[in-house]
Amino acid sequence: MPLITYREAVKQALDEEIQRDENVCIMGEEVAQYNGAYKVTEGLWEKHGDKRVIDTPISEAAFSGLAIGASSLGIRPVVELMFMSFSYVAFDQLFNNASFCRYMSGGLMNIPIVIRGPANGGTNVGATHSHTPENMVAYHPGLKVVCPSNAYDAKGLMKAAIRDNDPVFVMENTLLYGQKWEVPEEEYIVELGVANILKEGTDLTIVSHGRCAIISLQAAEILQEKHNINVEVVDLRSVRPLDEATILNSVKKTNRAVLVEENKPFCGVDAQISHLIQFKAFDYLDAPIHRVSAIDAPQIYAKDLENWQIPNEERIIEAVLKAMK
Numbered sequence: 675m676p677l678i679t680y681r682e683a684v685k686q687a688l689d690e691e692i693q694r695d696e697n698v699c700i701m702g703e704e705v706a707q708y709n710g711a712y713k714v715t716e717g718l719w720e721k722h723g724d725k726r727v728i729d730t731p732i733s734e735a736a737f738s739g740l741a742i743g744a745s746s747l748g749i750r751p752v753v754e755l756m757f758m759s760f761s762y763v764a765f766d767q768l769f770n771n772a773s774f775c776r777y778m779s780g781g782l783m784n785i786p787i788v789i790r791g792p793a794n795g796g797t798n799v800g801a802t803h804s805h806t807p808e809n810m811v812a813y814h815p816g817l818k819v820v821c822p823s824n825a826y827d828a829k830g831l832m833k834a835a836i837r838d839n840d841p842v843f844v845m846e847n848t849l850l851y852g853q854k855w856e857v858p859e860e861e862y863i864v865e866l867g868v869a870n871i872l873k874e875g876t877d878l879t880i881v882s883h884g885r886c887a888i889i890s891l892q893a894a895e896i897l898q899e900k901h902n903i904n905v906e907v908v909d910l911r912s913v914r915p916l917d918e919a920t921i922l923n924s925v926k927k928t929n930r931a932v933l934v935e936e937n938k939p940f941c942g943v944d945a946q947i948s949h950l951i952q953f954k955a956f957d958y959l960d961a962p963i964h965r966v967s968a969i970d971a972p973q974i975y976a977k978d979l980e981n982w983q984i985p986n987e988e989r990i991i992e993a994v995l996k997a998m999k
Contacts, residue, residue: 675856683825683857684714684790684846687832688752690861692718692726695750698836701728701737702754702791711756712792712851738764738789742772745787750836758793758845759805772841773816784839790832793821793845794885795936795973795984804973806936808883809943811843812914818866819843819913821884825855827911830864838866847885867915871924875906878994879924881947882934883910886985890934893990903998913943921947922955929960932993934985939967964993 678686691698700715706729709716719727730737734755741751755761761768768789775785795804811819818840822828828846835842872891882890887909894905908924910917925931931951933944948963969983982989 675858677854678825678857679852679854680822680825680828680846681712681714681851683829683855684832685716685718686857687829687836688715689718689721691833691836692722695836697748698750698752699726699728700752700754701730701741703730703732703756705729705754710754712848714851715754734760734764735767738767738772741787742767742775742785745785746775746783750786750788752788752790752836755789755791757799757803757805758791758807758843759803760791761789761807761811761843762805768841769811769814769817773814775816776840777816785841786836786839787841788832788835788844789841790835790844791846792848794847794849795968795980796849796885798975798977798980800975801972806845806884806968808843808845808913809937809941812943817841817843818915819845820866820911821845821913822911823884823887823909824850825853825857827864827870827909829857830862831866831911834863834866837863842866845884850885850888864911867912867917869911869917869920870909871920872907872909873905875904875928877904877928878930878932878997879906879908879921879928880932880934880990880994881908881910881921881924881944883913883943884936886934886936889985889987890990893987893994896987897991897994901995903994905994916947918950918954921950925951925955926958929958930997931959932964932966932990932997934966934990936968936984938970939965940970942967961997961999964997966990966993
């Protein structure tokens with residue numbers, strides 16, 4: 675299989691879906707002639723034209739609302755946000771309207787939109803551009819959210835999201851855009867709501883998503899080499915719908931859990947997963963559940979401090995060693 679970047683994998687998914695379905699379009703700030711702020715849409719405007727790749731004014735509220743209205747009439751827009759932090763300016767459109775339209779219409783109206791863009795810290799762009807709002811999105815019934823950790827999943831989840839009849843947020847990570855993974859040339863889909871075991875183990879389960887899954891895998895390899903601790907790493911892929919069975923089966927096997935995420939700890943995704951484990955697998959636990967999240971403060975601008983604020987290998991290893999005592 676060829677090695678391609680995370681960025682190229684997302685672009686391939688967009689390109690293939692535009693060709694497959696005449697109702698798919700891309701809209702957002704600078705996605706057309708400028709090729710996208712992160713070059714994810716590079717070449718797509720030249721290939722598909724103004725009606726399929728649409729530059730919008732600098733108003734997330736306006737073009738998110740446009741996408742919702744268009745989707746109710748059968749269009750399948752993919753909306754690029756330059757930062758997922760900017761979803762906050764379109765809160766009413768995305769969280770109060772897109773999420774509830776199908777419910778409030780008794781199932782008569784679908785809203786098949788995709789909201790995609792970077793949702794991560796670690797790039798030293800300050801507190802207002804570094805949100806990881808998957809927990810906030812997942813709170814709203816009717817919205818789905820996925821967090822690809824690699825190029826294979828980025829392509830497969832994007833294609834599944836575009837074909838889904840509900841609004842799907844695809845949370846990407848700018849620190850992964852240039853990294854390469856094997857991606858098959860033949861078409862494939864990664865189903866929403868199905869987790870992936872990145873590494874099998876017997877001593878402890880790490881549950882994570884997005885880039886944190888990759889950091890967790892690296893930490894697991896160090897733990898195996900230096901401490902002879904065999905860690906299982908579960909990559910959620912999808913936060914909502916959530917693959918509860920894979921999480922619970924892994925914890926029942928290893929009897930210990932460390933949860934790793936870039937969300938802030940208060941009301942984070944892992945708070946929900948911690949409740950899930952203690953409610954449905956409490957009798958299997960040999961130690962308290964440990965969490966590694968972003969330190970609970972506005973995102974720090976200074977690079978050295980931000981690198982410690984978000985989960986890193988050292989903090990994950992420390993949590994695992996505590997859980998193994």
